[in-house]
Amino acid sequence: MATLRPAQLSVEVTAPGSAAPAAKSAPRHFVLVRVTHWIVAFCFFALLLTGIEILISHPRFYWGETGNVHTKAFFQIPIPSSRDMVQTGYNYVLPDQNGWSRYLHFEAAWILVLTGLLYGIFGFFSGHFRKNLLPAASDLSWRSLSAAIADHSPFKRPGAGDASSYNVLQRLTYLLVVFVLFPLVIWTGLAMSPAFTGIFPATATLLGGRQSARTIHFFVSIALVLFLIVHIVMIFLAGFWSRTWAMIAGRPAAQKERT
C-alpha cells in the first residue's frame, strides 16, 4: 500500500537492540497530541453549541462592514430566532440564551487558542508536523492521490498499516484543519471584536469588514463540523474503541495490536 511508511515510525524508536517491532513499542500518538486533542474536542463542542445559540439571535448574514434588518441579507437561515427583530416566518421567539453562551464561547475560544499554540509549538519542534502530517512528495502526484482516494472506499476496512501512520488523505485533511480552518475561524472571530479590531484594524478590513468576517466565521464553522462528521465516521469504520483508545492511551486497544 502506497501510503504505508513504517520506516517513518522507526525514528521514534531509537533504542538500539530493541527487539520489539516499531508499531508495538512506539505510541500511536504523542502524549501532548493526545491531551491537546481532547481539550480541543471539548472546547469545540462548547464553541459549536454556544455558537449556534448566539447565531439564532440573528440568523441573517451579510457581506461587507455593516448589516442589519434594514440592509439586504446575503442569506438568512430559515430557523426561528431568539429575538423578535428578524422576521423568521415563525410566530414564536425562542428563549434568549446569549448571556452564558457568549461567556462560554469566549472562554472555550481562549482555551482552544492557548492549547492550539502549545500544540503548534510542539508539532513544529518535535517533528510531529513534518513526520506525521506532511505528506511525502511522491504521494502528492495525481496517480498516488487518485489511488489513495480509490483505496479509501467507505466499504473497505483499513489495512493494518493504517493503524500506525496517517495516509495521504488524512495528512492533507489534518493539515487543512490545523493550518487553515482553525486559524481562519480564530481570525474571523477576532475580526468581530470592536476592541481587537481597534488595535489591529487589518483583522477586519482584510476580510472586507465585520459582517464579512461573521459570514466567513459561519462557513468555516460548517467546514469544521463536516470534518468532525467525516472524522467520526472514519473512526467508526476503522474500529471505534481501538482508535479512540489509541487517542486516549496512546496505543490501539485492538487484540491483534497488543503484544
Added chain:
Amino acid sequence: MTDISRRKLIFTGLGAVAGLSGVGIAAHLAGKYGLIPPDGGGIYGLGETLTYASHRLIGRHSLAREFPPSQISNPAFANEIGPPLDAAFKHLQATNFADWRLTVDGLVDRPASFTLPQLRSFPSRSQITEIACEEGWSHIAEWHGVPLSHVLNLVGVQPQARYVVYFSIQPDWKESIDMDDAMHPQTFLTYGMNGAELPVPSGGPLRLRIPRQLGYKSVKFLTHITVTDDLKKFGKDGGSAAVGAGYAWYAGI
C-alpha cells in the same frame, strides 16, 4: 530510559513549566495593574479576565475603527429599545428636552448637573463609528458630542476613582466602565447623529457612545453619571444591567 520516553518527559515538562509560569506571570500582572474585570470570578471568569486583561495590556489607548462618510448606514438604524412611554418623558420630548439634566456625582470634587445647551457649548467632537450588537447586526453613523473625559475633568475626578456608572432615564438600564474607557477620547456624551440632533429612537437627547465595546454598553436616554472606586456598592450586578441579565461586563470581546 529510552529516547522516546525521555523526549516525551522533556516535552511534557517544558509544556507544564511554560503553562504554569504563564499563569503565574499573568496572575501577577493582573493583580498589579488591575486587569481583572468585576465579573472575573466564577466559571466564566477565566475567559473574561483573559479578554479584558489582554485588551488592556496591548491596547489600553487604542482607538476603535473610524469610517469614511460614504460608509454611514442609510437608512440610519435604531434598535427596538425605545424611550419610556410615560407622560414625564412625553412632556420632556414636547418641550424639546429643555428640562433634561445630566447629573454627575460620586467621587468628584464638584458634583454638577448639566443642561443640554451646556453640554453642546463644550468643545464638540464627531466620530464615524460602528455600533455592533451582541446579536450580530451592526450599523455605522456619525456621532456628535462632547468626550466624557471633558466633563469628568470639569467636575474633577478624585484619584481613587476606578469606575464610572451611568444611568438611563429607563429605571432598569445602567452600565459601568473602567476609567480607561471613561477617559477614552472616543467615549462621547452624544447629542447628535448624522448632522442632526440625536433622534429619540437612537437614544436622544443624550446617549453614551463607547465604540470600543458592543452596543449594549452605549446606554440611551442618559441622565446620571456617578464615579466610584467600587462597583460592589451598586449591588450584585456591579452597576451593569448586562451583568444583571447574565451578560459579560466587558463588551470589547
